[in-house]
Amino acid sequence: MIRYILGRLLGIALVLLVVSIVIFLLMHAIPGGPFDEAKMPLPAAAKANILRKYGLDKPLYEQYARYMWAALHGDFGTPFQSPTESVTGLIARTWPVSFKLGMVTLAFALPLGMFAGVLAATRQNTWIDYTATFLSSLGLTIPNFVIAVWLMLLFAVHWKILPTGGWGHWYNYIMPAISLGLAPMALTARYTRTSLLEVKRADYVRTARAKGLSSNQVLWRHSMKNALIPLITILGPQIPNLITGTIFVESIFRIPGLGKFFVTSIFRRDYPMIMGTLLLVALVWSIVYLITDLLYMVVDPRVRLDKKSS
């Protein structure tokens, strides 16, 4: 087990190295740079000054080598967009905000989604099932920015019971968490329902029933555990998306999170921030997949991750 995890971590390090090279090459392949010529062409000398200031006058391999050398020493550079802090400082300031919001979202979306799914599956083909299915289709198809605007119009403009945005109070979580959470909640509900219905017909469930267990015991002890497997597969990828922040919801609700930097870094050709944000995403995804794989082992005894021991 430990060996397996160590092996995976080594793999992640290799992935990050490859990702860093790819991102570095790609971002320098985009036309333009951290200068602005919207109004008039910059005089050649002025442009050269800007390139020199950011170290962009050096050959690419040298820029990459310098970046990696500094990064290995913990220095990921200075964001062009925020020269008073470091890339790591900026991420340390904004990521916790996005992370907290993502966690709050997951904390209500997952249990509620599972509850709705169980309800729908145990009352298959009743009005409860139909309502839950209908609502979860809506949740999946309406984009979060539409939900965000609706919520804002209702709660802030019409009823005036919440401010349109801001950060720092518990009530600032309400609208963004709902906007972000409806889709994962709907997804959870649908997959819970489908996989529960599937295992409902499995032999071991019939056996459990035949032994005279109550339907609640069958549901929670036998069906649910197996139904969780596909759910883990589906939900794993939802998590990195939620905890690394989303540009739209953060921007409309005035949340000082990391989300917008994924976009502004590219628009501004803020190379250190592009590297910083994308490496962070690569790292989070790798770790989430590792955890997902470990969870399979916990939930499903048939899964053995460490091949040699099996």
Added chain:
Amino acid sequence: MHSSKLALSKRMLAVIAILLLAGLLQACAGAPAAEAPAAAETGGEAAGPVVNALGKELPADAAPLEQQVLVYPYAAGNTFTTIDIYEAVYQRADGLTDLLSDALVRVDKNFDLHPGAATEWSVDESGLAWTFKLDPNLMWNDGTPVTADDYVATLQYGADPEHAWDFTWYFNGVIKNWSQVVAGEMPLEDLGVRAEDANTLVVETETPAPYLPAMLIYSTPLQKKALGEYGPLYNSNPETSVSSGPYKLVEWSRDQRLVYEINPDYKGTNVPYIEKIISLGIGNDGYLPAYEANEIDFALGRYLSPADIQIILSDPELKAQYHPHPGDFRTYYFFFDDSKPPFDDLRVRQAFAYALDRQGLIDNVIKEQGIPAYSFLMPGFPASNSEAYKDIYPYNLDKARELLAEAGYPNGEGFPKLTLTLRNEPAMPEAVAQAYASTLKDELGIEVDVSNMEFKTYVDAMLADPTEIQFSLISYGMDFLDPSNMLGVFVSGGRHTWSNPEYDELVTKASSFVGDPAERIKMFQDAEKILVDDVGGVFVYHQTPGDLYKPYLVGEALTPDNNGVAAWHWPGFSGFSTLMQDVYISNEVTDYRPTPPQ
């Protein structure tokens, strides 16, 4: 017994719920209860006129001092590095900036120049050396005087190759030795800017530049001492920030908001009424809701979507709060790569000019957001002569077809397929491009695709040598109020391939012409006629952005100007504008926000 217990707990639940709700409501309103008695003390009671910390008496209908708070948004989707123009122009906060020192000159609502930090200025016989006399009263709020050295240090910082300012082109060829200093060929000390004594600043120009004072609206200085002690970003932190302007920085919460308060140590003449400014970051789609929820006093029109504008115009209350104005005198125009066929042929460009139905576009697409443009300079801009060019290329499809046939493309046969490229434009200009493209296709038989490119990718392609943009819709808004600024865009060697020696000569000559101003204007107008005649561009519309602001924002600056525009317009609320001297919050504010925003 049992039931009364139940009843009690139910009542308790209700009480808890009400308390929670009340707490929530209070928290939302953001109003600490302690604020109320303060309001009664200073505001009401008719105890005589209210005077602010700078000794300025508030008008009779003004709200109490603590309600003189302006909440003004910036686009939260953007990031910015500075609130100082000499640090960066394009990475500057797009809310309220340049409030921490006084520019040499100021502009009023009629775009007339007034003394700012400079009480007077003059130019010598040669027309090359300008002397600005500084107001000797000006002080930084650390107790040191504002001197000509601060202005020299600031302009030197602008030219410093190591700083690599993003706006260096602005003074290129204007301030003496500017471009050589930027290129690192001359030391900073050789820049044509010097302090003759503590209160006398001399600026030398390469050629006579009668527009120099107008250009120097962008001269809010940094403090030389702070530049040396804390570096150029000293205004990023209230601890190191220092102000000689009407406001001081009290808070900068990254990605959330900036807060300024009136500077009680201000010694200048741009004395405001507004006590506190909260510059709040708001996402584009949050603008209108936040405005309707009374969380912001002002909503910048350029961040409102076409759908928002429709909502505003169909709601009588909002419509009354919507104030169209010329903005930065922005003109949208089509341009061509006329260094190569087919656009090197004047007849082809003329055909394209005749094919543009401006009125149709205004009626169906642009609506309230623009007026037809027959030339580059918008009515109201110095030297604008729009009406005179109206009939040079009126909408006439027959004429267009005829010219196209003469050029060898009857019914568009043999005409290469075109891509009409846009520079990351919002929905409305894109619709204008689509409409024109379909006219070209349906009426002239020319195949046109519209492609809206990412901003920097476009700019890179446009400025490539040779240019990669063959046909495009783009806009330009002025930087300062002189025809030399706008018309300079089409001078050879700029961003367009169109080149006309006669035009170049006229614009260059007029720019540095120091004689009769009327004669100078005439030269610019002659030049602009060449630009239209020779189809340097096909001018489509002048943008008239509207801003939304609350009816409790009042003052002389918001009443009709010489052009009949009653709006909070350029140069807005800044260190080079007189607007802040007039604008205040009337007591009507309590109908919208009973307590001041925190």
